Structure formats: structure tokens, C-alpha cells
Amino acid sequence: MASAKITKDMIVGSVLEKYPKALEVFLRNGFAPLANPLARKTMARAVTISQATQIHGLDADKLVDELNRACGV
Secondary structure: OOOOOOOOOOEHHHHHHHOOOHHHHHHHOOOHHHHOHHHHHOHHHOOEHHHHHHHHOOOHHHHHHHHHHHHOO
16 A cells, blocks of 8 residues: 655644655755654644745745655655
């Protein structure tokens, strides 16, 4: 059974829960607060990938492509 692709409308916390390898990608792209487990359980539960990339001035589509490659989906 193939895993569903990660999309920019997904909640960051849900992606991290389902795809632990995604954390490396987020950290590499400047999401340093996600290194803190408390931040992953609080802030990450309230924001989509699209919203997070807007806050950080990143291209959501590029990040999603990188996440899907890293997570094998």
C-alpha cells in the first residue's frame, strides 16, 4: 500500500507524526523551533505547510517536493 503524498494543505504536526523523516527536511529549511518536542506538539498542530512556508518566505511547492522525496512518497 503506497502512502499518500504530502501536500501543502496538510498540518505540519500531522506530517511529522506520519513521516518522522520530514523533521530533517523542516529543520534543513529553517524551521528550527521544530527541533523542540514541545513546539512540535503545540505550534505544529495549528499550521499548514503552506502557512509555515509563507511565514518563512519559502516556496511551498519546493518544500513539499523535498518532503515527498525524503519520506519516499
